[in-house]
Amino acid sequence: MRDFIVIGGGATGVGVAVDAASRGYRVLLLEQDDFGKGTSSRSTKLVHGGVRYLEQGNISLVMEALKERGLLRQNAPHLVSDLAFVVPSYAWWEAPFYGIGLKLYQALSGKYGFGKSQLLSKKQTLQHLPNIETEGLRGGVMYYDGQFDDTRLLINMVATAAEQGATLLNYAKVTSLTRNKQGWVDGVVATDLESGKTLRAKAKVVTNATGAFCDSVRQFAEPQAKPMIAPSQGAHLVFDRSFLPGDTAIMVPHTSDGRVMFAIPWHGHTLVGTTDTPIQKPSLEPVPMEQEIEFILSTAALYLHKKPTRADILSAFAGIRPLVKSGDGANTAALSRDHTIHIDQSGLLTITGGKWTTYRNMAEDCVNQAATLAHLDEKPCVTRDLPIHGSLRKTARLGSLAVYGADATKIQRLIETDRALAAPLHPALPYCGAEVVWAVREEMARTVEDVLARRTRALFLNARAAIEMAPRVAELMARELKCDLAWQQREVARFEDVANGYCV
Numbered sequence: 047m048r049d050f051i052v053i054g055g056g057a058t059g060v061g062v063a064v065d066a067a068s069r070g071y072r073v074l075l076l077e078q079d080d081f082g083k084g085t086s087s088r089s090t091k092l093v094h095g096g097v098r099y100l101e102q103g104n105i106s107l108v109m110e111a112l113k114e115r116g117l118l119r120q121n122a123p124h125l126v127s128d129l130a131f132v133v134p135s136y137a138w139w140e141a142p143f144y145g146i147g148l149k150l151y152q153a154l155s156g157k158y159g160f161g162k163s164q165l166l167s168k169k170q171t172l173q174h175l176p177n178i179e180t181e182g183l184r185g186g187v188m189y190y191d192g193q194f195d196d197t198r199l200l201i202n203m204v205a206t207a208a209e210q211g212a213t214l215l216n217y218a219k220v221t222s223l224t225r226n227k228q229g230w231v232d233g234v235v236a237t238d239l240e241s242g243k244t245l246r247a248k249a250k251v252v253t254n255a256t257g258a259f260c261d262s263v264r265q266f267a268e269p270q271a272k273p274m275i276a277p278s279q280g281a282h283l284v285f286d287r288s289f290l291p292g293d294t295a296i297m298v299p300h301t302s303d304g305r306v307m308f309a310i311p312w313h314g315h316t317l318v319g320t321t322d323t324p325i326q327k328p329s330l331e332p333v334p335m336e337q338e339i340e341f342i343l344s345t346a347a348l349y350l351h352k353k354p355t356r357a358d359i360l361s362a363f364a365g366i367r368p369l370v371k372s373g374d375g376a377n378t379a380a381l382s383r384d385h386t387i388h389i390d391q392s393g394l395l396t397i398t399g400g401k402w403t404t405y406r407n408m409a410e411d412c413v414n415q416a417a418t419l420a421h422l423d424e425k426p427c428v429t430r431d432l433p434i435h436g437s438l439r440k441t442a443r444l445g446s447l448a449v450y451g452a453d454a455t456k457i458q459r460l461i462e463t464d465r466a467l468a469a470p471l472h473p474a475l476p477y478c479g480a481e482v483v484w485a486v487r488e489e490m491a492r493t494v495e496d497v498l499a500r501r502t503r504a505l506f507l508n509a510r511a512a513i514e515m516a517p518r519v520a521e522l523m524a525r526e527l528k529c530d531l532a533w534q535q536r537e538v539a540r541f542e543d544v545a546n547g548y549c550v
C-alpha cells in the first residue's frame with residue numbers, strides 16, 4: 047500500500063508530492079485536468095514576502111515568506127530572479143512612509159535578502175520607469191522582490207517529484223473516496239479522463255490539495271462537511287512591453303479598493319493586476335469580469351503616461367484564491383495565518399490557503415501532520431536544499447530557452463536533429479516547434495492547451511497569437527502522439543473555445 051495519495055496537481059499538491067517522495071514515502075498524485083490548470087497558473091508571478099502583510103503587522107508571516115523566497119531562488123535559480131520595484135510617490139508623505147516600511151521589509155529578509163531599498167528622486171524614478179505618469183510625481187521608493195514563471199516551476203516540480211519516486215497523473219479526476227471498516231478514508235476512486243477507465247488506489251493517508259475545490263472533495267467523505275473556503279477571484283491584464291519599458295516593476299500600495307496592485311515586466315510583456323472579487327462558486331476556467339477589466343484599466347491609467355486601453359489588451363486571465371474562512375471549528379489547525387491544515391472526522395487531510403511562494407513550507411507542515419496522523423515512520427524533510435529539476439545558475443546564454451534551465455541544451459539537441467523545429471511558432475512570441483516536441487515527450491503535455499497555456503505561456507501573453515499557433519502545435523503534437531487529423535481539428539477547436547475567454 048502507498049503511504050500518500052495527493053489529490054490536486056497545483057503548487058500545493060505537487061509541493062506535497064515533492065516533500066513526501068523526497069523523504070522516502072511512496073506517493074501517488076492525481077490531477078483532474080492538467081498540472082497547474084487551477085490557480086497555480088494564474089498568479090501575479092511574484093515570489094514575495096507580501097508587503098501587504100507587513101502593513102497588517104504580521105511580521106512572522108512576512109519573515110517566513112521572505113525566507114521561502116530565498117530558498118526558492120537557491121533551489122530553482124533558472125526560474126526565480128530578482129526584480130526591482132518602484133513605489134511612485136505623488137504626495138509628500140509617501141516616500142518617507144513607504145521608505146521606512148520597505149527598509150523593514152528588506153531587514154526582515156536577513157541573509158535571504160534580494161537587494162537594498164532606496165529613495166529615488168523624480169529624475170531617477172523616470173529613468174527606471176520611463177512611462178510613469180509625471181504629473182504631480184515627486185519621486186519614488188525602490189525595493190527588490192522575486193519573480194518567476196509559475197507553471198514552468200510547477201512542471202519542473204512534477205519532474206522533481208517523479209525523480210524522487212512519486213507517480214503523478216494528469217487527467218485523472220478523483221470522483222469518490224473509499225473508507226475502511228473503521229470509517230477512515232483509505233483510498234480514492236478516479237476516472238482516467240482520456241480512456242474513461244476507473245482507477246482505484248489505496249494509501250495510508252489521503253491529502254486533499256484541491257485549492258478552491260477542496261470543499262467538494264471533503265464532501266465526498268462527509269456530505270455534511272461545513273465549507274471552509276470563501277472563493278475570491280483575481281484578474282490580470284497583459285499588454286505589450288511599451289507600457290513598462292525597462293526592467294523595473296511598479297507597486298501601488300493602495301488602490302481605490304484598498305488593495306495592492308502591480309505592473310510587472312514578464313516575458314517581454316507588461317502584466318498588470320490584480321483584483322479581489324468574492325464569488326459564489328469556483329470554476330476551473332474563470333473569466334475576468336467586466337468590472338475587473340475596467341478597474342485594472344482605470345488604475346493603470348492613474349500611474350502610466352501612455353495609458354492602456356481595451357484595444358491594447360493581449361490577454362486577460364483570472365484565478366481563484368482559496369481564502370479560508372476563520373473560526374471553522376476546533377479541529378482546524380491553523381499552522382500559520384496564511385495556510386490551513388484541516389483534518390476531517392474521516393481522516394481526510396486538507397491543506398489549502400497560503401501562496402505560491404510558501405508552497406515548500408506548506409508541504410513540510412502537511413507531510414509532518416500526515417505522517418503523525420497515519421503513524422508513518424518518521425522521516426526528516428529534505429526540501430530546504432533540494433534543487434528543483436532543471437536548476438541552473440547561469441542561463442543568460444540560453445536566450446529564450448533560459449526558463450528550461452539545464453533542460454535547455456536537450457531542447458537545442460532536438461533542434462540539431464531536426465532543423466525545422468527551430469522555426470518560430472508565431473512572430474509575436476519566442477516559442478519554437480522543439481518546445482512542443484519536448485513538452486509532449488518529457489513534460490506530460492496531452493492537449494494543445496497544455497502546451498500553449500502551461501508548458502509555454504503563449505495563451506497568457508497573447509491570446510490571439512496563441513489561437514493562430516494552435517494548428518501548428520496540434521500538428522506537431524499529433525506526430526508525437528500518433529493522433530489523426532480529426533484529433534487535431536478537435537484540439538484546435540477546443541483550444542479556441544478556451545482562448546476566447548482570454549480575448550477582450
Ligand SMILES: Cc1cc2nc3c(=O)[nH]c(=O)nc-3n(C[C@H](O)[C@H](O)[C@H](O)COP(=O)(O)OP(=O)(O)OC[C@H]3O[C@@H](n4cnc5c(N)ncnc54)[C@H](O)[C@@H]3O)c2cc1C
Pocket residue numbers: 053054055056057058059076077078079080081082083084085086087088089090091092093094218219220221255256257258259263279280281320321330364365366367368398399400401402403404
Ligand atoms: C489572482 C491571484 C494572484 C496570485 N499571485 C500570487 C503571487 O504573485 N505570488 C504568490 O506567491 N502567490 C500568489 N497567489 C496565490 C497562489 O497562486 C495560490 O496560493 C496557489 O496557486 C494555490 O495552489 P493550489 O495548489 O492550492 O491550488 P490550485 O492551483 O487551484 O490547484 C488545485 C488543483 O486541484 C485540482 N482538482 C480539483 N478537484 C479535483 C479532483 N476531484 N480530482 C483531482 N484533481 C482535482 C484542480 O484541477 C487544480 O489543478 C495568487 C493567487 C491569485 C488568485
